[in-house]
Amino acid sequence: MRLLVQDQRKMSSYSSNFLLVPIPEYPVLDCVPNKTVKIVVLGASNVGKTALIVRFLTKRFIGDYEANTGALYSRKINLEGEQVSLQVQDTPCVALQDDADGLYCQEQINRSIYWADGYVLVFSITDHSSYRTVQPLYQHVRKIHPTGNIPVILVGNKCDLLRARQVAASDGEALAQELGGVYFEASARENHEGVHAAFLHLCQEVSRALGSCNGEKRRGLHLVRPKSPNMQDLKRRFKQVLSSKVKSSTTL
Numbered sequence: 001m002r003l004l005v006q007d008q009r010k011m012s013s014y015s016s017n018f019l020l021v022p023i024p025e026y027p028v029l030d031c032v033p034n035k036t037v038k039i040v041v042l043g044a045s046n047v048g049k050t051a052l053i054v055r056f057l058t059k060r061f062i063g064d065y066e067a068n069t070g071a072l073y074s075r076k077i078n079l080e081g082e083q084v085s086l087q088v089q090d091t092p093c094v095a096l097q098d099d100a101d102g103l104y105c106q107e108q109i110n111r112s113i114y115w116a117d118g119y120v121l122v123f124s125i126t127d128h129s130s131y132r133t134v135q136p137l138y139q140h141v142r143k144i145h146p147t148g149n150i151p152v153i154l155v156g157n158k159c160d161l162l163r164a165r166q167v168a169a170s171d172g173e174a175l176a177q178e179l180g181g182v183y184f185e186a187s188a189r190e191n192h193e194g195v196h197a198a199f200l201h202l203c204q205e206v207s208r209a210l211g212s213c214n215g216e217k218r219r220g221l222h223l224v225r226p227k228s229p230n231m232q233d234l235k236r237r238f239k240q241v242l243s244s245k246v247k248s249s250t251t252l
C-alpha cells in the first residue's frame with residue numbers, strides 16, 4: 001500500500017498531465033484563461049469514447065472501462081499560443097431505435113449537446129451499426145443547434161483491428177464530408193498521436209469559432225452544466241491505471 005502511494009507521488013512529479021485527476025481549472029486566480037473550449041464525445045456503445053478521452057488527456061490506454069455515466073474533465077491547454085480552458089464531456093452511449101429513424105438518447109446527453117461548442121462523433125471501424133448511428137446523431141445535434149456552424153470531427157476508432165474492419169476508410173471520409181467535418185482514423189489502444197491530432201484539430205476549430213469571446217456569451221447563458229466526475233470514480237480510475245492492468249506502450 002505504501003509502495004502504491006510512493007509510486008503515485010513519483011508519477012505525479014513526472015508530469016502534471018498525468019492520469020484522470022483533472023488539473024484544477026483555475027489554480028491561480030490571475031491565470032484564468034478567458035476562453036473555454038467545450039467538447040462533447042458522442043457515439044454508440046463500446047466504440048471507445050472513454051478510451052479516446054483517456055488517451056488524449058493522459059497518453060495512456062487502459063484495457064477495461066466501466067460503462068460510464070458521463071464525466072466532465074477539464075484542464076488548461078495551449079492552443080496556437082493562447083492559454084485556453086478545455087472541458088471534455090464523456091457521455092453514455094446512444095443507440096438507434098428499432099425503426100432506425102430515431103435515437104435513444106438520454107436527457108443528460110441532450111444537455112451535453114446543448115452545452116458543447118464542438119463535437120467528437122465516434123464509431124468503431126469494426127462495427128458497422130455504430131457507423132450507421134452517426135448520421136442520425138448528427139441530425140440530433142443539428143436539432144439542438146439548428147443554426148450556425150457546428151465544429152465536428154468524425155473518428156473511426158479501433159483502427160488497430162484491421163482484420164475486423166467493417167467500415168471502409170472511404171466511407172468514413174464520405175460521411176465526414178457530408179457532416180462538414182474532418183475524418184480521423186484512430187486507435188485509442190495503439191496510438192496517442194492520432195488521437196491527439198484529432199482532438200487538437202477540433203479544439204482549434206472551436207477556439208477559432210469562439211474568437212475572443214466565450215461560448216457561453218456567444219449563445220446566451222446555458223442551462224445546466226453537465227455533471228462533474230465524481231471523486232469515487234476518479235479514484236477508481238486512478239487505481240486502475242496504477243494496477244497491473246495498464247497496457248501502455250508510451251512513456252511520459
Ligand SMILES: Nc1nc2c(ncn2[C@@H]2O[C@H](COP(=O)(O)OP(=O)(O)OP(=O)(O)O)[C@@H](O)[C@H]2O)c(=O)[nH]1
Pocket residue numbers: 043044045046047048049050051052062063064065066067068091092093157158159160161186187188189190
Ligand atoms: N482494440 C481496440 N480496443 C479498443 C480501442 N478503444 C477502446 N477499445 C476497447 O473497447 C471497449 C470499449 O471502450 P470504451 O472506451 O469503454 O467505449 P465507450 O464508447 O466509452 O463505451 P460505453 O461506455 O458503452 O458507451 C473496451 O474494452 C476498450 O478496451 C481501440 O482503439 N482498439
